[in-house]
Amino acid sequence: MPHLTFQAAVVLLDIEGTIGSKTFLTQVLAPYARNHLRTYIAQHADLPAVAQALQDTVALADTPNVDAVDTLLQWIAEDRKAPPLKKLQGLVWQKGFEGGDFQGHLYADAVAALQHWHAEGLPLAIYSSGSVQAQHLYFAHSVAGNLRPWFHSHFDTDSGAKVEAASYLRIAQALGQAPAEVLFASDSVAELQAAQIAGLQVVHVVREDTAPDARFASVQSFVELQVQRLP
Numbered sequence: 001m002p003h004l005t006f007q008a009a010v011v012l013l014d015i016e017g018t019i020g021s022k023t024f025l026t027q028v029l030a031p032y033a034r035n036h037l038r039t040y041i042a043q044h045a046d047l048p049a050v051a052q053a054l055q056d057t058v059a060l061a062d063t064p065n066v067d068a069v070d071t072l073l074q075w076i077a078e079d080r081k082a083p084p085l086k087k088l089q090g091l092v093w094q095k096g097f098e099g100g101d102f103q104g105h106l107y108a109d110a111v112a113a114l115q116h117w118h119a120e121g122l123p124l125a126i127y128s129s130g131s132v133q134a135q136h137l138y139f140a141h142s143v144a145g146n147l148r149p150w151f152h153s154h155f156d157t158d159s160g161a162k163v164e165a166a167s168y169l170r171i172a173q174a175l176g177q178a179p180a181e182v183l184f185a186s187d188s189v190a191e192l193q194a195a196q197i198a199g200l201q202v203v204h205v206v207r208e209d210t211a212p213d214a215r216f217a218s219v220q221s222f223v224e225l226q227v228q229r230l231p
Ligand SMILES: CSCCC(=O)C(=O)COP(=O)(O)O
Pocket: 014, 015, 016, 017, 025, 029, 081, 086, 089, 127, 128, 129, 130, 131, 134, 135, 138, 162
């Protein structure tokens, strides 16, 4: 039974730890990227997106003069949400998603809530560190089938870092909504703090591997959350 009710014009959702499990990223997607990254880059170095990501990796690297691929592999090991890594991961994962090696993980309660909100005409948007291209793959090849039509918009760190309030203001503007009319759901307290500073409504999603935080209204499952659509 729902015990938390919000009124919103758009629901903006984080992926990892919120609607999908963290372990899918750490146990499935990250190892796949680790195993295929070097070969992928060698075969696609002429693609502008790959060349740009390599250039950005060198610019962001903590240690100068280290091979860009070694830096990227180190970032995978640390689960670093570095934008050039996330862009490259999306490209590397394409074959795995399209070939059926894995499907985007989604919690059953999240699928039910997304389906319900979509059927009610409530626009749904995603804001993830995963690139928009990777998000498209994730939902086109999810455990619940092709859910891409359910989503109105996708945002990644091209809109700014997820821990900066300005990013949420940009997203609200892109959605054509006042910040207060957007509800943001995430497992990350730092993200919720940034979104709240920007004026969004926020809800903390506390899954099995997330520490609760008394500062935020929270749910353990989307079954507990009701969203009434603002006109
Ligand atoms: C959609 S790509 C897979 C998820 C991913 O790479 C990621 O970094 C998820 O981060 P989030 O901001 O959704 O917690």
